[in-house]
Amino acid sequence: MANLPERSFIPQKQLYRLLSRDRISAVIRDIPSIPIHRAENVINIIAKGASKVFAILSLLKGEEGRIVDFISHDQFQQSSLDSRLPFSLEMLQDIIPDIAIDFYRAQWDLSAPIFSRGVVHRELHDSTRLPFVREALIGEGGFGQVYELELHADHQTPNFLPREDHFRAVRKEFRRSHDEVDEYKLEIQNLNILNELCHPNIVDLLGSYTYREKHNLIFPLAPGGDLASVFENDRPEALGSDQSFYRALSHLSSAVQTVHAFTSKSLDLRYIGCHHDLRPRNILVKGDRLILADFGLSSLKPGNESSKDEFQIGAGHYLAPECEDFANNFKKQMVGRSSDIWSFGCILAEVLTYMKRGKEAVVAFKKARAIRIGNFKTYTFHAGCRSSHPQVATWLSALEAEGTQADKLCVDLIRRMLSIDPEDRPNAEKVTSRLRSIAVIAQMRSLDALFAELDRRTDSIEADLERRRYKAWKETVELLTNGYSWQTCALDVKLGFEDIFECLVRIESETEGILSRVETALRPLFNSLRLCLDDLVSSLSAEQQEQIRTRIELDILKAEDVEALHSSQLKFTQAQGGNRIGMLITIKRMSLLALERTTPAQSVLQLAPSTVDILTTGNKPFVDHDLGVMKDNQNKPKSRVIIEWRRYATHWQGPVSEEMIARIEGNAQLLSSENKPPKLQALDCVGFFHQPLRHAFGIAYQLPGPAMQTSELTPLTLATIILKTMDTRARPSLGDRFNLANQLASSVLEFHKVGWMHKAICPHHVAFFPKKTCSPLLWIRKGYIIGFNHSRKNDPKSFTEGPSVHNPAEKYQHFQYHGDQEYVQAFDYYSLGLVLLEIGLWKLLEDQITGWKYASSLDMRHMLLERRVALLAHHMGTKYCEAVQACLSVEVTHSHSAEISGTTRGEINFSQLDFATRVLQPLRTCSA
DSSP, rough: BBBBOOOOOBOOOHHHHSSHHHHHHHHHHHHTOHHHHHHHHHHHHHHHEEEEEEEEHHTTTTOGGHHHHHHTTTTOOOSGGGGSSSSOOHHHHHOGGGHHHHHHHHHGGOOOOBBBOOOOEEEEEEEEEEEEEEEEEEEEEEEEEEEEEEEEEGGGGGSSSSSSGTTTTEEEOOOOOOOOOOOOHHHHHHHHGGGGGGGTBBOOOOEHHHHTTTTEEEEETTTBBBBHHHSSSSSSSGSHHHHHHHHHHHHHHHHHHHHHEEETTTTTEEEEEEEEOOOOGGGEEEEEEEEEEETTOOEEEESSSOOEEEOSSSGGGGGTSSEGGGGGGEOOOOOHHHHHHHHHHHHHHHHHHHHHHHHHHHHHHHHHHHHTTTEEEOOOOSSSSBBBBBHHHHHHHHHHHSOOOOOHHHHHHHHHTTOGGGSOOOOHHHHHHHHHHHHHHHHHHHHHHHHHHHHHOOOHHHHHHHHHHHHHHHHHHHHHHTOOOOOOOHHHHOHHHHHHHHHHHHHHHHHHHHHHHHHTOOOOOOOOHHHHHHHHHSSSSSSHHHHHHHHHHHHHHHHHOOOHOOOOOHHHHTTOOOHHHHHHHHHHHHHHHHHHHOOOOOTTTTTOOOGGOOOOSSOOOSSEEEEEEEEEEOOOOEEEEEEEEEOOOTOOHHHHHHHHHHHHHHEEEEEEETTOOTTOOOOOEEEEEEEGTTEEEEEEEEEESGGGGGGGGOOOEHHHHHHHTTTTTOOOOOOHHHHHHHHHHHHHHHHHTTTTEOOSSSGGGEOOBBBBOGGGGGGSSSSOOGGGGGGGEOOOTTTTOHHHHHOOTGGGOOTTTOOOOOOHHHHHHHHHHHHHHHHHHHSOOOTTTOOOOOOSSHOOOOOHHHHIIHHHHHHHHHHHHHHHHHTTTTOOOOHHHHHTTOOOOOOSSSOOOHIIIIIIIIHHHOOO
């Protein structure tokens, strides 16, 4: 077969097919000089590894019998005769002196190299036939020339070149240099080191050789050319979407990051380096991959050395302002990795221009950068003398104004990378992290549109649930990353960026598939979409997954319409994965129904007063509560209960009194064992009864444990326990205190989710029922919230009783709560914050403020934040401290329009979601 540019070679496998064992046998057995008893042994040797030598002898016409001479000179070595090709002329003169020259000349046709991957450089003989089927010049530069070639399939080891690229490669040929450290030597040294990492976005050196005094490097072909050629054409299909381009850029940044600092475990080396020549021409394009190439000016040094070098010619218009002193005859300066960051920022600016405005805009951008420095006209991204380029700033501002969220973040990143002071530029690790975040945000924008279309075209509750899961995941990630920096350490993700991005791509594909068949399918199937979202949600930590569930529940439970809740209840109960949500909807709906009753009716939870005996002996363990005994139909004791009294004024009549009865019934239904939210730590309500002489309703709750063994329990409040265990030796453990704080916060949020407010959270309303034999160290293991006798629905139209002067929670009420200010859920968070402060310092509020002089509850709040909350970081850790601080920072702000209209309902700066993310989430992660 003819090779380029000159003489032919015989492909290896074609030779093997031609020289079958039968043909070899026929020829050998016809040679008189080979005795018949030796023929079989000779045939075996040829067939197993001397076919090429035998073929060369055949080409010399009638010299096949001389194969015996080669065998007799093999020194009993196990290597085959073919593996010793090409033979030197001296060796041939020892073996076959009479035909040595003829054999020497003929052997090159059958000795074409078989290329294999490796870092060892090869020196090829000038007579070597290179197995290149086709070759074409595709570029040249100061170093030499670049060729595209097709390597014969027979002359490469498996996986050397991909078959789908038709075994095409790139050969970079260097001009001969007498410099001891020329560009070729630097590039091959750098590539050999980087090859150890097998980074998919660093060009892969397949091999290197010197041939006829020219050095050559072999690389895989990048069919898409380089990034500069991409800028000159329409957008390639593989990079057709913004998210694919951003993802490719994040991979490219990872390659730059690797060059700047990497560790090779196999070589036991750590290197830092610089590319020194980052520009579009040195970035190859293969499908949706951007590949960093051309390391001829790069420097890689041991990790204990500085990365700075004297600037070499490179990067062109993309060079950083510190590379040359424009005011001093372009004197070369010392540059380092931050100079690469500048060049990369220039490339990002051009990529964003190309993405948003097309190839023509890249040319326009270059023209806009034209600037004359002395006698030189340049198109750099700075204005010389270490000053910013005004046209670059203007161009970036225009891209930012017209761009998406991802584009705006990209512009912000570019500005940071193009900081004139090298110290102000982010390092490669931060650039990679931020580009990953941008890629994810761009992908999420595409998904937002698809889910919106799915929501428009189907009323499937399964589709709605998956949309909400995606939305909650997105909001959680944006909260954790501040919408900007993708830091896996902060996210605590179990999967890497690539896995998460692939999840998003799969979700996009599944959603597109559902949309394509949603009108024709009898019942759209969402199983695959659900599995994809399962993978996505599981990429986050357990705490963050719980946060996602909380977001979904809060979003769904915002509805206040009974019929809408009924519809949602049916759908979510039937939908896969919607059981808990369906249950919470059921609870909220039942509470609303109880409040909406307009005519008196006997409730199943209303008890006859005679069925409850109130115990009057002994000390009362709880304020405004009594202990009692429930009786069965035979008037026999059935179980011990705690009775909560809800008092009313004698002047309450009409709608208010009816609403109060409905409120009591709704409260009782909510806290009954069948309806109680699962995470609400409260006693089971067994019913309520009226005691006119007390001007009160009694709400009965069953004590925990077996019905008639509750006499063995000791009812205690948190306030009592704190007073009894002031001695540190009797104090509950830090772990138990963290657990109690988490239980209380979870209970408050669960109560709020179904639309209720407690209104009296304080240490007197946190109850415990340890056995009488239990150690004080274990008293707080299982707590219950009580004191629901002031609770009501979270409805601005509901009447409010105002703070009670007899309420033990009076000091725990928010400073804005007074008679004409309606109670809001956020006020519960303030009260809880004070209880959490007590748990943290293990000291009651009253004792913490003893001796303080303050004019109002607001002043007390300020003093607590300054004098007490600050101590929590030392006692309970920073997360706990910040959670308490968040609770105590709750306020209601009144707008001017609210003042004009006379309403007392203002803007609350702390929602249920804020409480879940800023209080409950940190508390869940606290541990001793």
